[in-house]
Amino acid sequence: MSAQKTERLLNLVICLLSTRQFLAKEQIRLAVPQYADCPTDEAFDRMFERDKEEVREMGIPLQTGSNDAWFEDEIGYRVDRAAYALPEVPFEPDELAVLSLASRVWQQATLAGPASRALLKLKAAGVEADDASLAGVEPRVGTSEPAFEGLYAAVRDRRPVTFPYRAGRAGQVVERHLEPWGIVSWHGRWYVVGHDRDRGATRVFRLSRVAGPVTHVGSPGEVVVPDGVDIRSQVAVLAQEQPRGQATLWVRPTAGVGIRRRATAERRGAAADGWDEVLVGFSDPESLAAELAGYGPDVVVAGPEAVRDAVVRRLTAVLETAS
Amino acid sequence: MSSPGSATERLSRLLAMVPYLVSRQGIPLTEAAKEIGISEVALIKDLELLFVCGTPGHMPDDLIDAEWDDGHVYLRNADTLARPLRLGVDEALALIVGLRALVEVPGLHHRDALERTMAKLEAAAGDAALTSAQVSVEVEGESEVLAAARRALAGSRRLHLTYFVPTRDETTERDVDPMRVVLMDGRWYLEGWCRRAEAVRLFRLDRVVAIEMLDVPADVPSEATARDLDAGLFVASPEDIVVVLELDPPAHWVADYYPVESVEDLPDGRLIVRLRAADTRWLRSLVLRLAGAARVLDPPELREAVRTRASDALAAYR
Numbered sequence: 001m002s003a004q005k006t007e008r009l010l011n012l013v014i015c016l017l018s019t020r021q022f023l024a025k026e027q028i029r030l031a032v033p034q035y036a037d038c039p040t041d042e043a044f045d046r047m048f049e050r051d052k053e054e055v056r057e058m059g060i061p062l063q064t065g066s067n068d069a070w071f072e073d074e075i076g077y078r079v080d081r082a083a084y085a086l087p088e089v090p091f092e093p094d095e096l097a098v099l100s101l102a103s104r105v106w107q108q109a110t111l112a113g114p115a116s117r118a119l120l121k122l123k124a125a126g127v128e129a130d131d132a133s134l135a136g137v138e139p140r141v142g143t144s145e146p147a148f149e150g151l152y153a154a155v156r157d158r159r160p161v162t163f164p165y166r167a168g169r170a171g172q173v174v175e176r177h178l179e180p181w182g183i184v185s186w187h188g189r190w191y192v193v194g195h196d197r198d199r200g201a202t203r204v205f206r207l208s209r210v211a212g213p214v215t216h217v218g219s220p221g222e223v224v225v226p227d228g229v230d231i232r233s234q235v236a237v238l239a240q241e242q243p244r245g246q247a248t249l250w251v252r253p254t255a256g257v258g259i260r261r262r263a264t265a266e267r268r269g270a271a272a273d274g275w276d277e278v279l280v281g282f283s284d285p286e287s288l289a290a291e292l293a294g295y296g297p298d299v300v301v302a303g304p305e306a307v308r309d310a311v312v313r314r315l316t317a318v319l320e321t322a323s
Numbered sequence: 324m325s326s327p328g329s330a331t332e333r334l335s336r337l338l339a340m341v342p343y344l345v346s347r348q349g350i351p352l353t354e355a356a357k358e359i360g361i362s363e364v365a366l367i368k369d370l371e372l373l374f375v376c377g378t379p380g381h382m383p384d385d386l387i388d389a390e391w392d393d394g395h396v397y398l399r400n401a402d403t404l405a406r407p408l409r410l411g412v413d414e415a416l417a418l419i420v421g422l423r424a425l426v427e428v429p430g431l432h433h434r435d436a437l438e439r440t441m442a443k444l445e446a447a448a449g450d451a452a453l454t455s456a457q458v459s460v461e462v463e464g465e466s467e468v469l470a471a472a473r474r475a476l477a478g479s480r481r482l483h484l485t486y487f488v489p490t491r492d493e494t495t496e497r498d499v500d501p502m503r504v505v506l507m508d509g510r511w512y513l514e515g516w517c518r519r520a521e522a523v524r525l526f527r528l529d530r531v532v533a534i535e536m537l538d539v540p541a542d543v544p545s546e547a548t549a550r551d552l553d554a555g556l557f558v559a560s561p562e563d564i565v566v567v568l569e570l571d572p573p574a575h576w577v578a579d580y581y582p583v584e585s586v587e588d589l590p591d592g593r594l595i596v597r598l599r600a601a602d603t604r605w606l607r608s609l610v611l612r613l614a615g616a617a618r619v620l621d622p623p624e625l626r627e628a629v630r631t632r633a634s635d636a637l638a639a640y641r
Binding site: 007010094105119187189258290298311313 | 638
């Protein structure tokens, strides 16, 4: 089925690329064998209209016009060859190597197909990549979040969206309305940034917390990205929390290796029983408390009280659940 | 983006592949398939389709002539399609955003090539390049350790690592013969032959406490093969222990964040997840972090370990 359609569309493209004249619909019907099989004029008309639309959506510049100024009512079609062809930009072997590495960034991700197709097109000049010097380096980005495709398309087409979003510690899901400006992979996670219609302000959303389908609302081009907005720094500012306090911990000797790795100071044997005193910065007492509770009896919080109380409350809850 | 497997998706590929093959008459079939990013079977199907297409008239002379019988691909009579179609928005964006991500890769001594390539690519893409400002991939700069790993790779030298293992909360010392460095999900990894484990291992570079290049040539055994990372970083082993957890809504993120084997939704909003672990110490720690929002259903020893750890920890505050 699909192979037949590909064949028909390919013949249509070849037919319209090979003509300098505008071809009338009836001429096209004769030239593309698959159209000859159409049982009725209506069936052909419907099929041709759909095919034209799909060819245009692929980015093929299909022109309509008339060959003869005296008979303007007879509309014909052709593909503008100059607009069709990729401009001839000669890439050097080392540049192709860099491009090939750039395309592999998307390996297994949503944009893998477009990336390798683009590379193929750029290699059509016949030059081979020289990537010996890039061997052994493989940056890749994943797009495993199901919301990626919908939000990427919305950003690309500048369409407003709505999506269910899981927020806060309680994890309740609320439908959000967003004019998306950009999509950013930051520290391995995808975020979308834009104008939040519910809050009337700029907000950042993590794609992994989108809890259902992304719905496009409004028409393409409707979203206006403000001039000079830097989506990368927006995400960096809104997604990252600055340390606001410092906690003092007593850590059993040789234990707590993980928490020591981000200590601002460490004094061996400075606490009771030869334990070590370790200082760490934190922004949210709850998330620090969660991390510290994970160490069980190997880490004791000396202060501040907010962190200490949070650890005690969390461990008490664990004990109640487990008993 | 046309949906994968659709007629237009395939047509896009055909229009990109024809100019490529025309410029490389006689390219081995295997190499062509690899470059195009499809299987050899799919490539032959594509060639068969091209074979019956051509300029109007459809006499044999008008059709594209594709030949691949001797394992080499020849494509003739395809002049109409000899130039590639302009880059589409998705295509331009994929390469431009990929290039920008490379600019941030520390120790990649190709700044000059990157800049030249970007300028040419933007020229070739034209308007299709405009959207690319709205998509960005940030690459973390683990500059010191990554640069050392890259130097060892380039010079084919052995490395000594002091490496933090969070699941056991300890640091280990080991010698590693580097095979490659990989960025996955925003983090850099070194893959290499670990002489302690006598196996291929992945090391997360942000967990490398110290790295030293040894005056010993790297010696990666011939049986060492790089891991196929497409399926993800985590590989469960049959000897691993099966752990079953019950998660209240505040702990549901665990099901997304860790490689779980199965997830079961309970009507009251709780989840039952099964996962495998070689060492359950990290799971004990995870349950302690979750403030009672997770219960260990199995194994009982793990449940007991969580209870003991919580109770011992609380004793220090009384």
